[in-house]
Amino acid sequence: MKQYTTFEELDRDIKYYKLKANIEQEELKMGFSQTQDQIENLLSPVSILMNILSGIAKKAAVLKIVDLFFGGKKSK
Numbered sequence: 001m002k003q004y005t006t007f008e009e010l011d012r013d014i015k016y017y018k019l020k021a022n023i024e025q026e027e028l029k030m031g032f033s034q035t036q037d038q039i040e041n042l043l044s045p046v047s048i049l050m051n052i053l054s055g056i057a058k059k060a061a062v063l064k065i066v067d068l069f070f071g072g073k074k075s076k
Helices: 007-042 045-071
Strands: none
Touching: none
16 A cells, blocks of 8 residues: 655545546446447447348348259259
């Protein structure tokens, strides 16, 4: 533990740690706000619809490629 020789040293460190705590609290608030915004964007109806359409388009493209390689040959 640090030993203080003057009240000025003690006051300086108290101010420093209060400021540090305030900065960390604001960083937590900002992080929470950003996370909340990301969740809201992720769960928005437009985002959900775009994810569904993107998934369908990817599956359709894969099926088309598979069909080109394997579907073109007809067995008798």
